[in-house]
Amino acid sequence: MSRPEHRAPPELFYNEEEAGKYTSNSRMIDIQVQMSERAVELLALPQDEPCLLLDLGCGSGLSGSVLEDQGHTWIGMDISQAMLNVALEREVEGDLLLSDLGQGVPFRAGTFDGAISVSALQWLCNADKKSHNPIKRLYKFFSMLFASLTRTARAVLQFYPENSEQAELITAQAMKAGFFGGMVVDYPNSTRAKKFFLVLMTGTCIQLPQALGEESERTSVIYTHRREQLKKMRGKPLKKSRDWILEKKERRRKQGKETKPDSKYTGRKRSGRF
Amino acid sequence: MKLLTHNMLTSKCMKGVTVGYPLGIVAKDIKVSETEFNSEFVSRIIPKLDWNALWKAADSIGHSGDLPQQLMEDYENNEEFLKKVHHVLLEVEIINGELVCPESGRKFPISQGIPNMLLNEDEL
Numbered sequence: 001m002s003r004p005e006h007r008a009p010p011e012l013f014y015n016e017e018e019a020g021k022y023t024s025n026s027r028m029i030d031i032q033v034q035m036s037e038r039a040v041e042l043l044a045l046p047q048d049e050p051c052l053l054l055d056l057g058c059g060s061g062l063s064g065s066v067l068e069d070q071g072h073t074w075i076g077m078d079i080s081q082a083m084l085n086v087a088l089e090r091e092v093e094g095d096l097l098l099s100d101l102g103q104g105v106p107f108r109a110g111t112f113d114g115a116i117s118v119s120a121l122q123w124l125c126n127a128d129k130k131s132h133n134p135i136k137r138l139y140k141f142f143s144m145l146f147a148s149l150t151r152t153a154r155a156v157l158q159f160y161p162e163n164s165e166q167a168e169l170i171t172a173q174a175m176k177a178g179f180f181g182g183m184v185v186d187y188p189n190s191t192r193a194k195k196f197f198l199v200l201m202t203g204t205c206i207q208l209p210q211a212l213g214e215e216s217e218r219t220s221v222i223y224t225h226r227r228e229q230l231k232k233m234r235g236k237p238l239k240k241s242r243d244w245i246l247e248k249k250e251r252r253r254k255q256g257k258e259t260k261p262d263s264k265y266t267g268r269k270r271s272g273r274f
Numbered sequence: 275m276k277l278l279t280h281n282m283l284t285s286k287c288m289k290g291v292t293v294g295y296p297l298g299i300v301a302k303d304i305k306v307s308e309t310e311f312n313s314e315f316v317s318r319i320i321p322k323l324d325w326n327a328l329w330k331a332a333d334s335i336g337h338s339g340d341l342p343q344q345l346m347e348d349y350e351n352n353e354e355f356l357k358k359v360h361h362v363l364l365e366v367e368i369i370n371g372e373l374v375c376p377e378s379g380r381k382f383p384i385s386q387g388i389p390n391m392l393l394n395e396d397e398l
Contacts, residue, residue, distance in 0.1 A: 099392055
């Protein structure tokens with residue numbers, strides 16, 4: 001299955017049929033809501049303060065609703081009229097704008113206390129028209145976004161990079177526009193659960209927030225030693241040793257799967273009867 | 275489109291436009307609704323507003339109400355005043371009409387409450 005942005009430009013891809021999925025497909029809705037909630041978490045907004053936020057690529061207003069639920073006021077931008085129509089049907093509270101992010105973010109300086117974007121940025125990397133220059137569009141987007149944020153605001157953009165070069169290109173344009181920050185990758189070891197969040201700050205760079213599904217440095221060093229030993233053995237290790245079991249459970253945790261906590265009974269020696 | 279959004283919106287994505295603010299409003303249909311009043315949000319947003327532009331915009335569509343032309347001092351505790359600001363910012367919506375760029379004269383149509391800010395190739 002090819003990537004959506006290779007099939008058509010966003011204003012055509014997100015037609016009525018596709019937009020309809022954002023109200024009917026519960027799995028899609030769940031994932032979008034989860035990512036929106038995580039993006040808001042990464043925004044690190046001051047607690048219990050209602051803020052004015054920007055939703056870039058707001059689409060059907062799913063992410064905007066998450067912002068509303070948390071008591072914020074938001075303004076959304078999207079290029080697809082069909083998606084915005086769904087947002088109107090859902091009677092979202094945020095104001096909507098029909099616009100192309102690659103043409104810029106047309107707001108006065110210091111307007112927003114934060115900005116989020118869920119699954120939109122990858123669309124800016126393709127030249128949908130002959131006149132498009134993706135790098136210039138990305139730079140225009142990031143530089144105008146930078147101007148529209150307050151000096152303590154963050155922008156958190158979740159997206160699906162095609163490859164590491166694309167992720168680097170996007171990050172480079174953001175840095176060129178004056179942002180500090182970088183990528184936070186949740187569940188880096190799972191192909192399914194892996195999510196990329198570009199966390200951008202306008203002020204000086206504070207340490208990037210901890211990604212989900214990450215273990216501490218020390219534990220991983222111990223297991224590497226065991227893993228190398230097992231690799232040296234031909235075929236499957238004959239003994240499902242305790243270390244192998246603990247390592248396997250750690251892998252499952254990193255993948256975001258439900259795993260029982262480790263205890264003194266993990267991989268205990270059973271008597272011959274088992 | 276609410277007047278809060280109008281107060282922040284510019285046309286500066288366009289080629290040759292330096293400020294592009296404030297945008298003129300030509301309103302064909304206006305809707306007035308009731309929304310939840312949050313005094314904290316209103317008092318935090320007031321310093322960000324261009325008060326003059328807000329008053330002019332509200333006045334041009336005939337909904338300035340009792341909003342004073344000059345921003346008064348010590349508004350944080352004046353609940354009456356905050357409610358008036360809340361009404362103008364968040365309860366008056368332009369459903370159909372146009373926004374006009376003050377520098378180029380370019381018109382941005384508003385339909386169903388959504389302004390169309392998409393620019394043509396030659397305007398970038």
